[in-house]
Amino acid sequence: xxxxxxxxxxxxxxxxxxxxxxxxxxxxxxxxxxxxxxxxxxxxxxxxxxxxxxxxxxxxxxxxxxxxxxxxxxxxxxxxxxxxxxxxxxxxxxxxxxxxxxxxxxxxxxxxxxxxxxxxxxxxxxxxxxxxxxxxxxxxxxxxxxxxxxxxxxxxxxxxxxxxxxxxxxxxxxxxxxxxxxxxxxxxxxxxxxxxxxxxxxxxxxxxxxxxxxxxxxxxxxxxxxxxxxxxxxxxxxxxxxxxxxxxxxxxxxxxxxxxxxxxxxxxxxxxxxxxxxxxxxxxxxxxxxxxxx
Ligand code: SAM
Numbered sequence: 001x002x003x004x005x006x007x008x009x010x011x012x013x014x015x016x017x018x019x020x021x022x023x024x025x026x027x028x029x030x031x032x033x034x035x036x037x038x039x040x041x042x043x044x045x046x047x048x049x050x051x052x053x054x055x056x057x058x059x060x061x062x063x064x065x066x067x068x069x070x071x072x073x074x075x076x077x078x079x080x081x082x083x084x085x086x087x088x089x090x091x092x093x094x095x096x097x098x099x100x101x102x103x104x105x106x107x108x109x110x111x112x113x114x115x116x117x118x119x120x121x122x123x124x125x126x127x128x129x130x131x132x133x134x135x136x137x138x139x140x141x142x143x144x145x146x147x148x149x150x151x152x153x154x155x156x157x158x159x160x161x162x163x164x165x166x167x168x169x170x171x172x173x174x175x176x177x178x179x180x181x182x183x184x185x186x187x188x189x190x191x192x193x194x195x196x197x198x199x200x201x202x203x204x205x206x207x208x209x210x211x212x213x214x215x216x217x218x219x220x221x222x223x224x225x226x227x228x229x230x231x232x233x234x235x236x237x238x239x240x241x242x243x244x245x246x247x248x249x250x251x252x253x254x255x256x257x258x259x260x261x262x263x264x265x266x267x268x269x270x271x272x273x274x275x276x277x278x279x280x281x282x283x284x285x286x287x288x289x290x291x292x293x294x
Pocket of ligand 1: 026027028029030031032033056057058059060061062063077078079080083102103104105129130131132134135
């Protein structure tokens with residue numbers, strides 16, 4: 001294979017067919033065939049020769065090849081053994097790729113331990129991936145919550161997921177996913193990727209979104225409390241705060257917390273930005289009786 005590009009898609013497809021491969025919808029197996037778009041995503045990730053990269057779902061290895069050339073090392077995690085084999089062959093010249101055959105998530109809340117073991121412990125690292133729909137939102141949340149999280153995440157996801165990630169308060173997309181990620185990252189929609197550039201062609205549109213880690217504003221326990229509050233509030237996002245919180249902590253305490261946070265009982269969760277939600281979470285926490293000792 002030349003350094004300039006990868007084998008023609010017709011050749012790769014012939015290999016896949018010869019091995020009896022059929023793309024599985026449940027694994028989101030839509031390959032990005034357009035080399036210019038693959039290169040654009042690698043540019044979006046702004047990789048340098050010292051960068052360590054995690055790629056989830058290398059598929060046939062089309063993106064992996066460019067990541068391996070741009071970065072110091074790549075950990076590529078693929079659930080489908082047939083694809084892992086095809087990707088390995090495509091990237092045979094790339095000695096800096098570690099291949100892991102695994103479901104990247106052990107549960108909705110935890111990375112597969114074999115994947116966690118491959119991630120850098122000290123050095124900064126980046127996620128760059130064309131993510132399968134089934135894991136995109138939980139995976140990003142899990143990675144954001146790691147003790148040593150990615151410095152940046154540049155991911156191609158379904159357009160609706162990208163819009164939820166980068167949403168602003170007061171819009172229909174603003175919710176637990178936006179809040180979870182924007183607690184730690186700035187989020188930006190980077191580029192639309194038309195469905196025609198994939199095989200098989202997906203029924204949805206896709207968008208590249210970029211997340212850049214920010215210095216921690218909250219301690220881990222404050223973050224956990226805020227997330228628990230957000231989960232409760234957004235289950236009833238259109239209802240007044242006073243009503244929702246009263247059911248949790250009683251009416252008097254709810255009104256007191258809302259006032260302390262500088263909010264109104266008639267405000268709705270979907271209109272509150274990160275600062276307001278953080279203040280509300282702190283005010284609810286302050287009302288709780290201290291744990292008894294002895
Ligand atoms: N990176 C390739 C590309 O851009 O053409 C393929 C991207 S495709 C959207 C998603 C890939 O993720 C598939 O190769 C699929 O087999 C893999 N995959 C799906 N679920 C996975 C999981 N839970 N863990 C690891 N890989 C997964």
